[in-house]
Amino acid sequence: MNKLKQTLAKVNKIDTFSPYFFLPFILVLYFFTSLFDFHRFELFNVKVSIWPAVFLALACYYIGVYVIDKLQWTIPSFGLSFLGKYVVHFIVLLTLLGLASYLLMIFGGGFGISDESNRRNLDPKLNFFAQLLWFGVLLLLSYKMILEKHMTWKKVLVYGSIYAAVMFLFLLMGYRTPLIIMLFTGIIIFHYVVKRVKLTWFLSALFVIGVAFSMFGFLRVVSEDTTKEFNNREQPDVELTETEKEKLLTVEQQVNLTPKWIRSLNGESVTGHIVLSKIIEYTQEEGYLNGELHAGIFNTIRSGEQVSPRMKVTEVVNSLSVEEGKYITRPNRTTTPTFIGQLFLDGGYVLVGIGFFLYGVLISLIYNKVKQGGIRSFHSVAYAFVITLFTVSMHTGLLDLIFILMLGFVILASAVIKTDDKKLSY
Numbered sequence: 001m002n003k004l005k006q007t008l009a010k011v012n013k014i015d016t017f018s019p020y021f022f023l024p025f026i027l028v029l030y031f032f033t034s035l036f037d038f039h040r041f042e043l044f045n046v047k048v049s050i051w052p053a054v055f056l057a058l059a060c061y062y063i064g065v066y067v068i069d070k071l072q073w074t075i076p077s078f079g080l081s082f083l084g085k086y087v088v089h090f091i092v093l094l095t096l097l098g099l100a101s102y103l104l105m106i107f108g109g110g111f112g113i114s115d116e117s118n119r120r121n122l123d124p125k126l127n128f129f130a131q132l133l134w135f136g137v138l139l140l141l142s143y144k145m146i147l148e149k150h151m152t153w154k155k156v157l158v159y160g161s162i163y164a165a166v167m168f169l170f171l172l173m174g175y176r177t178p179l180i181i182m183l184f185t186g187i188i189i190f191h192y193v194v195k196r197v198k199l200t201w202f203l204s205a206l207f208v209i210g211v212a213f214s215m216f217g218f219l220r221v222v223s224e225d226t227t228k229e230f231n232n233r234e235q236p237d238v239e240l241t242e243t244e245k246e247k248l249l250t251v252e253q254q255v256n257l258t259p260k261w262i263r264s265l266n267g268e269s270v271t272g273h274i275v276l277s278k279i280i281e282y283t284q285e286e287g288y289l290n291g292e293l294h295a296g297i298f299n300t301i302r303s304g305e306q307v308s309p310r311m312k313v314t315e316v317v318n319s320l321s322v323e324e325g326k327y328i329t330r331p332n333r334t335t336t337p338t339f340i341g342q343l344f345l346d347g348g349y350v351l352v353g354i355g356f357f358l359y360g361v362l363i364s365l366i367y368n369k370v371k372q373g374g375i376r377s378f379h380s381v382a383y384a385f386v387i388t389l390f391t392v393s394m395h396t397g398l399l400d401l402i403f404i405l406m407l408g409f410v411i412l413a414s415a416v417i418k419t420d421d422k423k424l425s426y
Contacts (some may be wrong), residue, residue: 038263041270046274047281049277063357075369087417092136098134108123138186139381142185143381145194167179180213183209184392217264279341283348288345313336314333317329
């Protein structure tokens, strides 16, 4: 018993949200849980290993973090320090713009959570700007918490209630990504400002959060109105031999032996594993897209009909499964490629290495700002947001223009805001 307590004490000394631990841990956990596939790998004929790409990503990320940590570099101010005093004012304006857009979207399109077809057909421009609501509230509340000299549990409850209210607004829209970003950014701020989150606490909370969001996704799917064309679940109409039909039915039966709700517990990571494997397989046969996927991020704001990056990923992975009589992703739905898959599709192992090296560099640059400027500064907010966004993108990919603009704004704001010389301590 004493040895267990000593072991737990050593484990809890780890800074849960340091660059060396948080993102790599979530990445490894994500792909580890994907190994419990309940025969889905067999169903979708997964035959290409993802592990060389995963290990390369981890190695390059650590190199980026280590190099910047040793050099103690931080993000320069780019000669824009005079803008620091206007950052909060600008965030307030963004929040008001987001609130107005959200209200217009609600009154014009209803609640996205009511059905997937409704969520996917919300006004795209209003939806784009509505994201600024949770973004602005997240930054303003986090910064206010950071500046509190005497943080009480009563104040924590007030901040938490406002957080929860805004999260509920986006829950009504059926979106999980803003909820996850808000939740984990808030936990990191709590960790540095209110009370240190021990690793064992975090792992327990992570389990509960993971199950909750998995069940949310599961209920969203099972509650779809299948009479609507958008929610059609028919498989591709292709000619299969009797042997192929029998094999397909046998594997489907094996999959269905496990209840849907159990499969949904790690369904996102299993899908991510399948998609990444199919992306690697696709590039072996068809070559890389050479920047086409990332260019699509900006093409979506151009006039006329454009193929979004995630729709392109859907086309890629389905091209390998349709002939076998199944869709990996239903037509007209988007596919989250994982960040590794996103990079691999455009440039293979080289781009995966470069991308994760830059991830490590950016995160370490901002963490050094925290260490040099002190935890009671905007740098802590920037660090919490950036590492959370990067970690979430391990599954979703970083393919949304609004998230890229948010990322750029937070990094620039952290660079120009002046702070005193308080040191990192908690």
